[in-house]
Amino acid sequence: MQAWKAAEQYPLPDPEAMRVLRRYPFLWSARDAQLNPPGTAWRTWLFQGGRGAGKTRAGAEWVRWSAKARGGRMALVGPTLHDVREVMIHGESGLMSVETNPLRRPVYHPSRRLVEFHNGAVAHVFSAEDPDSLRGPQFDAAWCDEAAAWTYAETVWDMLQLALRLGPHPAALVTTTPRPTALMRRLHAAPDTVVTLSTTRENADHLAPGFLSAMEAAYGGTRLGRQELEGRMVEDPEGALFLRSRIDEARISIVPALWDVVVAVDPPATSGETADACGIVAAGRAGNDAYVLGDASARGLRPLDWAGRAVALVRRTGAREVIAEANQGGEMVRQVLETAGCPVPVRLVNARLSKRARALPVATLYEQGRVHHAGQLGELEDEMCTFGADGFTGSPDRVDALVWAVWALMMDEAVLGVRQL
Numbered sequence: 001m002q003a004w005k006a007a008e009q010y011p012l013p014d015p016e017a018m019r020v021l022r023r024y025p026f027l028w029s030a031r032d033a034q035l036n037p038p039g040t041a042w043r044t045w046l047f048q049g050g051r052g053a054g055k056t057r058a059g060a061e062w063v064r065w066s067a068k069a070r071g072g073r074m075a076l077v078g079p080t081l082h083d084v085r086e087v088m089i090h091g092e093s094g095l096m097s098v099e100t101n102p103l104r105r106p107v108y109h110p111s112r113r114l115v116e117f118h119n120g121a122v123a124h125v126f127s128a129e130d131p132d133s134l135r136g137p138q139f140d141a142a143w144c145d146e147a148a149a150w151t152y153a154e155t156v157w158d159m160l161q162l163a164l165r166l167g168p169h170p171a172a173l174v175t176t177t178p179r180p181t182a183l184m185r186r187l188h189a190a191p192d193t194v195v196t197l198s199t200t201r202e203n204a205d206h207l208a209p210g211f212l213s214a215m216e217a218a219y220g221g222t223r224l225g226r227q228e229l230e231g232r233m234v235e236d237p238e239g240a241l242f243l244r245s246r247i248d249e250a251r252i253s254i255v256p257a258l259w260d261v262v263v264a265v266d267p268p269a270t271s272g273e274t275a276d277a278c279g280i281v282a283a284g285r286a287g288n289d290a291y292v293l294g295d296a297s298a299r300g301l302r303p304l305d306w307a308g309r310a311v312a313l314v315r316r317t318g319a320r321e322v323i324a325e326a327n328q329g330g331e332m333v334r335q336v337l338e339t340a341g342c343p344v345p346v347r348l349v350n351a352r353l354s355k356r357a358r359a360l361p362v363a364t365l366y367e368q369g370r371v372h373h374a375g376q377l378g379e380l381e382d383e384m385c386t387f388g389a390d391g392f393t394g395s396p397d398r399v400d401a402l403v404w405a406v407w408a409l410m411m412d413e414a415v416l417g418v419r420q421l
Contacts, residue, residue: 281402
């Protein structure tokens with residue numbers, strides 16, 4: 001019987017086992033991927049799945065079961081404190097929701113960052129933005145959510161491992177949509193990690209009608225779809241100029257005081273649904289490093305629409321200047337931006353080199369760890385990590401805008417072979 005898989009780790013007398021199954025109906029309906037590995041040979045259970053694959057429910061049920069079977073002290077670690085509170089604790093599949101008996105429902109003490117269970121077990125709350133907060137405490141279990149999106153992933157993981165030192169079998173559950181980060185590679189390579197996989201489609205009965213078909217129509221067969229819907233870790237393709245591992249290593253959550261900010265625009269040659277995207281990227285500089293602040297790129301827009309998005313990004317980031325490629329539109333690009341109400345000067349540039357040649361110096365800055373992304377910039381990063389690889393097709397409009405922005409902040413114009421207009 002599938003339900004017994006989750007109970008194998010903590011054998012119970014038959015009458016008690018039946019009471020447990022009545023109290024934990026999830027054990028009857030859970031898919032194999034949502035049930036923890038049997039035995040005690042593993043230290044980390046990595047539940048890797050697509051969006052909406054039931055990862056949060058599995059995590060909450062495992063913590064609930066651990067509170068019953070282990071008692072003791074647990075850790076809840078999410079990308080931010082807000083994520084722990086709103087997803088892992090109060091979310092629709094979080095700890096509060098999976099316990100239907102009000103008398104047994106855990107109590108969350110926000111001021112203490114503590115979840116207290118009816119039997120005395122406790123779970124302490126931690127943010128992956130603060131690795132040092134894991135110094136000192138000790139646990140016998142931990143639930144780590146969306147670890148592929150943690151800011152200081154490896155440092156947080158190291159601190160947590162040193163704290164998992166209580167009980168006969170200290171263990172961690174990692175629930176995440178995968179990305180090829182250093183921590184994810186490390187977990188996959190560890191001999192005491194057990195990996196289970198689940199796709200979004202496998203949990204379709206619990207998703208909104210039409211969601212899956214819409215997502216598969218938009219992203220099916222793409223790199224993003226393999227990662228976000230199939231739950232597969234997609235490595236950087238051979239020949240790509242930008243590596244996701246380098247982007248992840250340099251990612252930040254807090255932007256320092258910036259010396260300068262610009263918005264770069266790579267306008268499309270045509271408009272309409274089939275037109276290339278208009279690349280619109282904001283970046284700033286502090287010291288010897290650049291900081292990518294936002295990506296407002298979009299496809300299928302009319303000139304005044306993409307210009308409006310660029311102006312909005314200028315106002316949001318406080319940019320001092322717009323850098324616009326004029327190869328396709330000349331002086332008209334400036335006129336469109338000014339008509340849209342651009343409040344800062346527009347500098348037009350023409351490129352003599354190929355897109356790849358222009359991107360190479362910027363890719364070198366990424367390799368040196370001198371370009372930092374402020375948070376997650378998914379579509380831009382996906383395009384960056386395929387640009388230059390074998391089989392890459394399409395126009396890298398987001399990458400082009402990124403290159404212009406970083407160039408304007410970090411390099412002399414002679415490096416990229418551009419001519420100002």
